[in-house]
Amino acid sequence: MRFVEAGGARVSVIGLGTWQFGSTEWGYGRGYATGVAGDIARRALDLGINLIDTAEIYGLGRSERIVGEAIRGRRNDVFLATKLFPVGLPLMVRWRARASARRLGVNHIDLYQQHWASPLFPPGATMPRLRKLIDEGLVGHAGVSNHSLRQWQDCEAALGGPVLSNQVRFSLVSREPDRELVPWAQRNGRIVIAYSPLGQGLLSGKYQVSAPRNFRRFSSDFSADGRARREPLVAALRDIAGRHRATAAQVALAWVVNKPNVVAIPGASSVAQVEENAAAAELSLGDDEVQRLDSLSA
Numbered sequence: 001m002r003f004v005e006a007g008g009a010r011v012s013v014i015g016l017g018t019w020q021f022g023s024t025e026w027g028y029g030r031g032y033a034t035g036v037a038g039d040i041a042r043r044a045l046d047l048g049i050n051l052i053d054t055a056e057i058y059g060l061g062r063s064e065r066i067v068g069e070a071i072r073g074r075r076n077d078v079f080l081a082t083k084l085f086p087v088g089l090p091l092m093v094r095w096r097a098r099a100s101a102r103r104l105g106v107n108h109i110d111l112y113q114q115h116w117a118s119p120l121f122p123p124g125a126t127m128p129r130l131r132k133l134i135d136e137g138l139v140g141h142a143g144v145s146n147h148s149l150r151q152w153q154d155c156e157a158a159l160g161g162p163v164l165s166n167q168v169r170f171s172l173v174s175r176e177p178d179r180e181l182v183p184w185a186q187r188n189g190r191i192v193i194a195y196s197p198l199g200q201g202l203l204s205g206k207y208q209v210s211a212p213r214n215f216r217r218f219s220s221d222f223s224a225d226g227r228a229r230r231e232p233l234v235a236a237l238r239d240i241a242g243r244h245r246a247t248a249a250q251v252a253l254a255w256v257v258n259k260p261n262v263v264a265i266p267g268a269s270s271v272a273q274v275e276e277n278a279a280a281a282e283l284s285l286g287d288d289e290v291q292r293l294d295s296l297s298a
Contacts, residue, residue, distance in 0.1 A: 001048030002281045004263055006189045007164045009110070009141055011079050013257040014281045015051030016044045016274065017195055017265035021066045022059015036270060041070035043271045045077045047278040053167070053193070053265045054104075055083035055115060056096060061103050068105035080104065081111035081193075083145055083167075086118035086126070093129040097138055113143035113167060117151045127158035134161075143167065143193075149180040162190065170194035170262070172203055172233060172252055172297040185261045194256050197264035203252035205234045233296040240289050246280075253280035255293050 002013045021037045041052060052071065054063045064082060071078050082100045084093065101109055112133065114126060133139040144155050145167035156163045166185070170177045170192065177192055185192045198204055237248035244251070256264045257280065268274040285293075 015265040022062030064103035123158035167193035
């Protein structure tokens with residue numbers, strides 16, 4: 001496993017996203033959360049993945065509880081990240097951080113992220129409270145999610161120090177972070193955490209014949225026209241994968257994490273899938289392959 005080091009943190013380039021641990025809309029079945037989810041998290045740790053990301057909103061705390069149970073006895077192997085949903089008064093930040101820590105079964109959260117920019121309160125209302133949690137040792141690093149560059153910078157100013165990371169949708173079909181966020185992170189020693197790095201599975205190629213039956217079917221990307229529009233890109237992923245004895249999904253992940261200061265947090269529906277994801281960390285793409293994917297995804 002490869003790692004990104006920034007701001008005193010050491011984070012695996014492939015992490016594990018756990019939105020699906022506490023939710024049913026992914027269509028993994030009722031037994032997923034109580035069975036294979038924990039196996040997936042433990043196998044991720046065995047493979048050298050240390051970044052596990054969750055949020056208080058995922059399953060209304062259920063994902064945090066599942067993660068907490070899975071990492072019991074292995075706390076030192078984990079860079080644990082969770083997120084604060086920006087509802088309620090800023091004075092509740094401490095209470096909610098402690099509630100997340102209780103659900104996770106820990107006394108220290110490595111990365112505490114504001115899930116979205118608050119529509120009601122400026123960074124100056126929330127970030128100083130997060131700073132107190134860092135000073136007290138409950139939180140290791142502050143992070144944000146779904147923030148523009150200006151919002152990220154405003155949070156840093158309000159915190160009075162580095163906001164280590166910004167977690168955003170980033171993949172070959174969602175390249176907006178490449179314009180400002182990724183270059184700024186690289187210049188300033190910050191990290192971009194890519195969620196949905198496989199375009200919710202579109203880049204794996206498994207939905208090219210028919211649309212998924214879960215919530216993805218409502219996305220235009222998974223319509224017949226959407227899948228047809230991405231067919232040249234998926235075909236290129238498969239072709240490049242064949243040269244590397246890899247899968248299309250691994251190539252799509254490698255495109256993301258081959259960028260300095262970028263890590264990815266794909267989800268996984270099985271132990272086999274987390275093993276496939278982890279292997280993408282060691283896949284190095286040639287310049288011509290990157291340029292080919294860039295041109296097809298522009």
